[in-house]
Amino acid sequence: MLTLCRLDVEGFGPYADSAVLEFPDGPGVTVVYGDNMRGKTWLMRAIRYAFFGEVHGRGDRARRILSACNRDLTADGRYGFTVGLSLRYDGHDYDLMREVTSKAAVPQSDDDLTRTVALRRRGVVLGPADRDTLLRSMLPKDVARFFLFDGELLSEYEELLISESEAGRAISEAIEHILGVPLLRDARDHLAMLASEANRASAKEASRHQKTQAMGVALAAANDEKEAHERERDRKKSEVEELIAERDDIVAELRHQEIYAVAVDRLDAARKALEAARETQAAKARELKIVMAEAWRTVLSEAVRSARAAAREAASTAFASLLTSMRADAIENCHCGTCDQEVPEHVRARLAASLPAGSTVFRAGDFRGMTALARASELDGFRESDVSGEVRLLWEALRQARIDEVDALGRIADANKTLEGHDPEELRRRRTTLTEISGKIRAASDAVEAEQRLVDEQVAAIARLNKRLQDAGTPELATFQQRERVLVAAGSVFAVAVDHYKSDLRARVQDTATRLFLQMTTEKDDYASLSINDHYGLTIIHRDGRAEDSRSAGAEQVVALALMGALQANAPLRGPIVMDTPFGRLDPHHTANVVKTLPSMAAQIILFVQEGEIDRATVRELLGSHLLREYQLDKQTARRTVVVEAR
């Protein structure tokens, strides 16, 4: 059983000065509150760093150790940090201290750092071998994910439901590790090795007696050959495993790179869209220029129409006045200027009667009729044109093209941001490598099978020789043969026991996870249980007996937390659960249920949380006496945080 007692950090992350967290004795929950960017995750990293000497980001991604140096201190040229962890393991108290100092004035990489580690038991520093063995026993790295996790790591457990998922397979193996399956597997393998050694001893003993010498030599040779093929098979197996690991890395990278592949496609599309938008703008601007050359006519049409009407009106009035003037002149001078004849008296009288009152004779220059006519005539020459509809359409097209341009520029910027520091060509190279590796894996797997066939042939030959030796029945051989029989029989039992144990474990994990899930879910009336698959993936079973095929991110997280608790309850390896901001996907009701369930998930729970996820009063009420201590992370500057005991 592993229990954390105290964490000391200095110069690590935002903890420029010494910061201490003490975890009280006894079962219960320690809660550390901190706003975003205050350094909750850095405390989780510090615990991880203490055990493994590695700095991890969110999820499980490795970061440079240099990145853990406090920025304020490095700005002053002070690089390095210390992380100390006091802990209790199997009844002994230990102090684990890791220190990082810089070999260079300004370190450029982790190679420029000096790292030291010391594990003390009752003040005595343990040797490197004991220290490393002990640290591996306390918290094996491949199962650390079940003790130290964040919301992102929890979301990975969905992979367990996908039978062909490589990530799921890796998690599944880690689960079996924490649950103790390797103990039975190791026993099976060790028994097989001892049986093989016993058989060799039989062969050696047989070759010492004349009666059985030939069989002994043949048995030794068969054993040699079998072992040679086993070595070759194992070498090929390792090769396959390495290739699979390489392939998985590339697949993971390609999955990561797919984002960039998509970004490259988007970049190309956006660039085309930008070009098209700019061409459209140029074309529409040209068209608009042409149309705008006529647009003044549209603008002036109404004014010209009015002016023309006014000129015609003026001409008409002028000519009417001229006629009146001519009649007045004929009356006044008794002579018609038009036909150059005398105007008789009775005609003048008739004309006078038809004249409007006040009519006068024009004086020279009074007549404006011709000017008005000329103006009207000029205005008649104005060609009217209505291009407003056309202009409107062109403006709209131009505006749309400008929007398209801005949009394309935005998309280009986004794609470039995604692609920052990445070479699209690398993607192609990786894909080619993946194809090559897949071919190598097939070839190496075939070689493994071929070697296994040769091993089987030798096993059959060894069995035949053993039978003959047994029949020869020398008393000297009996003990060797008896030992081998016992070892083979025990090995067979353990080989079957591995599956038995796994099956039992799955049933127990399923039961515990169901109990925890039903405590945490808010859908108690709808859900009946969790069902476990061969990979320890858990499916929610509805009360109607059917599996919930699709579940929310929040439900996913509750199921993952139930699995964490179930593993803790059923694993030989026990320790604290340290959670960093695990409630991000949960609503307040689920969060409250999870907090209430925490004390039943592990003896020691350390929770890094921001008050936006759940407030202190609620935590105090929900946990009651299970709440051992509260800390709060206070900001001094953006690069400095202090730890304050809140309760």
Added chain:
Amino acid sequence: LTAIERKDLIDAVLASRNEISPGFDAGLLGAIVDAEAAAAGDADTAMRAIYAAVTAAMARGVGLVEPATADARTVASEDGEDEEGEG
């Protein structure tokens, strides 16, 4: 290993024994589990302890008896005190 965890592992081993070789010595199987647990992943230590457990089992007559006799021996052994004493 806690007592409960040891029991879980041994239950799985005994269930397997009952399937494939019911007469096999339960005390030896328990001793092998204990040897592996005590060695904590150290293969050499584990194999030395298993070898010693097998030697002790052979001294008890394991491997020299016919299955029918072995069944009776196992039942007697499981009822007795020495079942968990090896390893």
